[in-house]
Amino acid sequence: MASDASDLMNDVLRTQTETVATLFGALMPADGAPEAENAVQWAQIAARMQSLWTDYQVEQLGKVKDNPPHYADPVKWIATAEAVLQQLPLTNPQVQQEIWNEVAGLVNAVFGQYGIGPRGTEGPAQDPELPRSDGRFAAPEWRQQPFFALLHQLYLLLGEKVMGLVEATDGLEPARKTQLAFAARAMIDALSPANFPLTNPVALSRAAETRGESLVRGFENMLQDLRKGQLTHTPADAFVLGENIAVTPGKVVYETPLFQLIQYTPTTDKVLKTPLVIFPPWINRFYILDLNARKSFVRWAVEQGVTVFMVSWKSADASMADMVWDDYIKAQIEAIDHVRARLGVPSVHTIGYCVAGTTLAATLAVMARRNEADKVASATFFTAQVDFEDAGDLKNFIDDQQIETIGKLSPEGYLDGRYLAATFNILRGNDLIWSYVEKNYLKGEDYPAFDLLHWNGDVTNLPARWHRDYLRDLYRDNRLVVADSLQACGVPIDLHRIDTPVYIQAGREDHIAPPASVWKLTHYLSGPWTFLLAGSGHIAGVVNPPSSGKYGYWTNEGSPETLEDFAADAQAHTGSWWPHWREWLGGIDSTQVPARGKRRPGGRGDKVIEDAPGRYVSTR
Structure with a gap:
């Protein structure tokens, strides 16, 4: 058993190392530019982002009144996660063993699709059949590298386990249990690997394609939202009252x-x-x-x-x-x-x-x-x-x-009103918060001109x-x-x-x-x-x-x-x-x-x- 676990961890570490190496290779320009030129390019990207952050911090000095709603504060999300996890029996040895067994089985099943480990096939599958599916991970980049395939599969598994533990929790009033389930789901949604740049292969691929420009645009989008204390869903100048919205005479x-x-x-x-x-x-x-x-x-x-x-x-x-x-x-x-x-x-x-x-x-x-x-x-x-x-x-x-x-x-x-808007956004977190974090912050995409979303943010x-x-x-x-x-x-x-x-x-x-x-x-x-x-x-x-x-x-x-x-x-x-x-x-x-x-x-x-x-x- 210990040997199997050791082999499993070695496979995980080896695959992660290979994946990181592949990603850094992907960040190299496709035209074969010299390594020094490539290093200069990424140093410039980092400097631009640092400059943007410095300017933002200078602007915010003394602006306590206009702080953004709490949903934009990662510390609040961490506190929510801790509060939820403390109410679950995660320290129970039996629960821990069950989770570990399922994790080990999932790792073997996923790696087996890529020809890795004792259950591996003769070679990596062209289109791996993964145990769990979710629309957030539909892009092919989530399956092209075994590390990212395993990462999002583990995330989905652990999310299921947390929600199962919430459902099995006894001794809570029904209203309190419903509140716990809502907080757990919000925590799970917030911690998705799709929401973070280094664990999102789609965002990393976009960064490689644009030679870092998508990271700069996304960082600009994020800072602009921090300035106004509200998540943006559509361009601010796309709609004008009385001109192309609210126009009935x-x-x-x-x-x-x-x-x-x-x-x-x-x-x-x-x-x-x-x-x-x-x-x-x-x-x-x-x-x-x-x-x-x-x-x-x-x-x-x-x-x-x-x-x-x-x-x-x-x-x-x-x-x-x-x-x-x-x-x-x-x-x-x-x-x-x-x-x-x-x-x-x-x-x-x-x-x-x-x-x-x-x-x-x-x-x-x-x-x-x-x-x-x-x-x-x-x-x-x-x-x-x-x-x-x-x-x-x-x-x-x-x-x-x-x-x-x-x-x-x-x-x-x-x-x-920004606090109330944040509350309603959290009710549909994946649709109204995290999908926009991924598209507009991590991938640097432009906002769509959508009248309903303009109204939602007004x-x-x-x-x-x-x-x-x-x-x-x-x-x-x-x-x-x-x-x-x-x-x-x-x-x-x-x-x-x-x-x-x-x-x-x-x-x-x-x-x-x-x-x-x-x-x-x-x-x-x-x-x-x-x-x-x-x-x-x-x-x-x-x-x-x-x-x-x-x-x-x-x-x-x-x-x-x-x-x-x-x-x-x-x-x-x-x-x-x-x-x-x-x-x-x-x-x-x-x-x-x-x-x-x-x-x-x-x-x-x-x-x-x-x-x-x-x-x-x-x-x-």
Whole structure:
């Protein structure tokens, strides 16, 4: 046994040595340039990178306020890794022996594909068949050298073992165990050999091809992100508000210190008498619903003969330090009342997206308590939760310590939006963090011009007091669904008072607002409701125009009691769910009026503030 282990380690060391020698050989220029010239080239690359780092350090002296979010700090990742590993039985001799046996078996299996070791074939396989596969290691460079093949296979094996140990851990409360599993997965993703230059053969090959220029470009990309404290996903100058993004014509017709109200210009001769007011989440910019002409829900709704108003929330600053949930509920009521008065209509249709949908439910309950429910003809909820018992991965960030941390991160009374962006990125770490680390830092690639990613990085600040209350009262304590446990605008909140017709949309793959959690809204409504399950997730499940032909959706015309009942007898439909929603809206009241007067914002005698998309959407 000891001899086998010794032979195995010798094989590993010999192969690693040969691989390193091969890599250094690959870094030599292909044109046969003299060794001295090659050394000068790489010395220049090193000097340029050192100069870039020195300049960055000089710039950052004294800039404590603008430090990047903690996800960019490797020390924090190391601390997370240590905290996770300390909770696992890795010191148990039996566990250690099992892991060692599996590692030894894997080493033999992998090396055998390259003709190395006692199980080796007569020669290296042309296309080695490795035991494990993962999209991060799909490039052929991960299989061309036995060292890198073994490295990523060991990584995948050990990742499986860690997650298995987490799953087998006893004595933890379910919430704590879920949090441990999330932290373990984040740690494993962060420690992938694809994320580091010397263990990523694709990055090393690119460095050889470019004679080091890819390393310089990648280092520049990394330093630029450190300067702004935020991971870049798309070029900063690729999109300009009002020019190639958020371009649906309209006017800002009203504003307060908290929001602007945009009314969009009609494109049909007649429109529904009852207008639509959209409340987007204030944790993001409203133009997720107006990305471009093809993807815009706003433009599409206008083309369907709907008078559309959009709330554009102001990104928080120190003047908003004392704002709480009541202020956002009052703002929704104020927007509803302004639209009613402006167009002379008794009621409006409403949409609430994500957190604004949660707030819309509270708003409807407040209005019902005040006997003002008839001001809202219908309410549509996009991926919105009111019952947070099963609220998805975000609950892993909600405990007393983390809520208290928000206060420390918000000395001026507002939470920097970069922290929240980092949180959402971590929820999809491989897609939104580590793939960009590899492509843009290690390989020095250019950023793609992608409007959705531009929106994702266009962060907003949040009032810290409100944010802490929201996390504590809703996510942690789940008080919104307890009748009269919370109050707003001077009255208790009881969701059971809502008898407004409701349309609920959920995303089948939504990891922020899981469909099982969104479904629970149906338990608290006293009026008629329609539930629709859309394909895809929190964003693509909503922003799915008919022209895309993607994803599909499911409906159930029966009376299902649970999401499982809904799914069991659901009817599948192809394409976008938007037309289904428009038909539902028309079924409530199909009365039409001419699109004239104040239905056309900025016309004769109509005083407006400015053109859409307005100032608030561009404030940081």
